[in-house]
Amino acid sequence: MSYKDPEYQRKYYEKNKERKKQYRIKNKDKKTEYMKEYREKNKDKIKEYREKNKEKIAEKKKEYYKTPAGIKSRRISNWKYSGIIHDNYDELYERYLNTEFCEECNVKLTEDKKTTKTTRCLDHDHNTGFVRNIVCNSCNIKRE
Numbered sequence: 001m002s003y004k005d006p007e008y009q010r011k012y013y014e015k016n017k018e019r020k021k022q023y024r025i026k027n028k029d030k031k032t033e034y035m036k037e038y039r040e041k042n043k044d045k046i047k048e049y050r051e052k053n054k055e056k057i058a059e060k061k062k063e064y065y066k067t068p069a070g071i072k073s074r075r076i077s078n079w080k081y082s083g084i085i086h087d088n089y090d091e092l093y094e095r096y097l098n099t100e101f102c103e104e105c106n107v108k109l110t111e112d113k114k115t116t117k118t119t120r121c122l123d124h125d126h127n128t129g130f131v132r133n134i135v136c137n138s139c140n141i142k143r144e
Contacts, residue, residue, distance in 0.1 A: 079122065085129035092131065096122055099134040104143075107136050 002008060024031070039046065050057065064070040075096075076089045086092045099120070101108055109120040121140040123132045135143070 082124075083126070083129045084122065084124050084131060086131055092122075096120070096134055102136040102139055103133040104135045104139040107138075109134070109136055 003012075065074055072093055076093060079086075079089070079092075099109065102118075104123075107118055110116060110118045111120055115137055117136060117138040119137040121135055121137050123135045123140050123143055124130060125132060132143075
């Protein structure tokens with residue numbers, strides 16, 4: 001069996017998955033530093049690639065934002081942009097998803113493309129940025 005053989009590669013990957021994961025965790029800072037240096041050295045090359053492949057990149061982004069990871073990423077980015085402050089955004093996102101009833105009026109929360117009275121909202125203090133509750137849109141409007 002050769003290292004080019006897909007079956008060999010699959011078995012190798014499965015056998016070494018945990019070891020590789022631990023290596024990535026242990027060397028995260030090295031990787032971050034390396035990527036900073038790489039981007040600095042290759043600014044022109046990266047810019048040229050982006051300009052040549054705008055449509056391809058836009059299509060990939062569009063597809064990514066339809067995935068659960070993309071939806072989560074976009075929502076957390078919007079929260080940060082809105083000034084919401086939290087110690088653990090992953091934890092907050094899980095709480096946001098798993099809250100079924102408004103924490104103010106106890107109405108069943110919905111998640112639709114159009115905003116309704118029962119649409120799930122993250123209520124926060126606009127002065128401090130700290131999260132108060134997961135509420136329906138109706139309660140969120142009343143609190144502002």
